[in-house]
Amino acid sequence: MTSSLKKLEYFHYGVISTLFFIVILPLIDQKIINFLGGFSILTVGILHGANDLKIISKRFKTQVGNLYIKSLFTYIFVVLIGAAFFFIAPSLSLLIFILFSSYHFGEQHWSDDVKQNIMGLFFYLSYGALVFFLIFSTQHLEVSQVMQKISGKDDFLHFFNLPQSFDGFINSYLAFEFFIGITIALLVLFILNLIYNGLISKYLFRELILLLFLFILFYLSTLLFAFAFYFVVWHSIPSLKDQLNYLHGEINLKSIMKYLKHSLLYWFISIFSLFMIYKYVDFESTYFMSLFFSFLAAISFPHVIVVGMMKSQ
Numbered sequence: 260m261t262s263s264l265k266k267l268e269y270f271h272y273g274v275i276s277t278l279f280f281i282v283i284l285p286l287i288d289q290k291i292i293n294f295l296g297g298f299s300i301l302t303v304g305i306l307h308g309a310n311d312l313k314i315i316s317k318r319f320k321t322q323v324g325n326l327y328i329k330s331l332f333t334y335i336f337v338v339l340i341g342a343a344f345f346f347i348a349p350s351l352s353l354l355i356f357i358l359f360s361s362y363h364f365g366e367q368h369w370s371d372d373v374k375q376n377i378m379g380l381f382f383y384l385s386y387g388a389l390v391f392f393l394i395f396s397t398q399h400l401e402v403s404q405v406m407q408k409i410s411g412k413d414d415f416l417h418f419f420n421l422p423q424s425f426d427g428f429i430n431s432y433l434a435f436e437f438f439i440g441i442t443i444a445l446l447v448l449f450i451l452n453l454i455y456n457g458l459i460s461k462y463l464f465r466e467l468i469l470l471l472f473l474f475i476l477f478y479l480s481t482l483l484f485a486f487a488f489y490f491v492v493w494h495s496i497p498s499l500k501d502q503l504n505y506l507h508g509e510i511n512l513k514s515i516m517k518y519l520k521h522s523l524l525y526w527f528i529s530i531f532s533l534f535m536i537y538k539y540v541d542f543e544s545t546y547f548m549s550l551f552f553s554f555l556a557a558i559s560f561p562h563v564i565v566v567g568m569m570k571s572q
Contacts, residue, residue, distance in 0.1 A: 276492050277472045284479040296487030307495035308562040309522035361387030363563045367494050373456055382452045389445040394477050394485045396438040401482040
């Protein structure tokens, strides 16, 4: 089965999963929904980035010596810098995280059909941003609260002469109409990108249906679950399939067990670090959502670079 057929097959599974949760979400308590979202991120979500060093080793397999050790320290350094940056300039860090993640989501969804040139990179970024703004539009109140906790602690907002009070910032810049307007603009841009890349007849109908289903699911869920669902079902699992093929040439029980074996240490360190920060750093309990996204951002920056190297080979 070719790569495109396999992706089409998974697309059908993804749509079925989306419809399934659209049906059951109204029947589930919000605490359970958030638990499912957090659990899926901490398991499958983090797992999909746990073999980055293995990918680096294979990507540069002709370069012998202490490449792995250098890669390990460089990777850890980038994660620590990302985490520190969130404490120093959280607003700017949040913006960078959204941009990186937007590109990364779009790259995973479209890299088989859109080349990695300048226009392709723009396509990836704009599609991922469309997904984010679908979440922002449907969860705008919770998004505003998270942004308040993250960005209210530094002066980056005032660098652009934004309102001094965060209430003013919310009312003038993060209003529901603003999110909807950006979402519509990104949707139009997405259609124009499909036309430019000659993909309009092949993908327009199915992608619009998917975006509609995602919009409904995001509206019915919470911010955490909305992000987690797309992150796991439409990004992490397809990425895991690509990584298994890249590292082991096939997807079977043996290759999956190898992947898990190489992932355990990274996964344990990631979960333990999040637990220790939450336990010993002086955060109010309601700040956990902001901490959670900051943690994801710190481990996302190097992962995006590694996956880009893998897909460019």
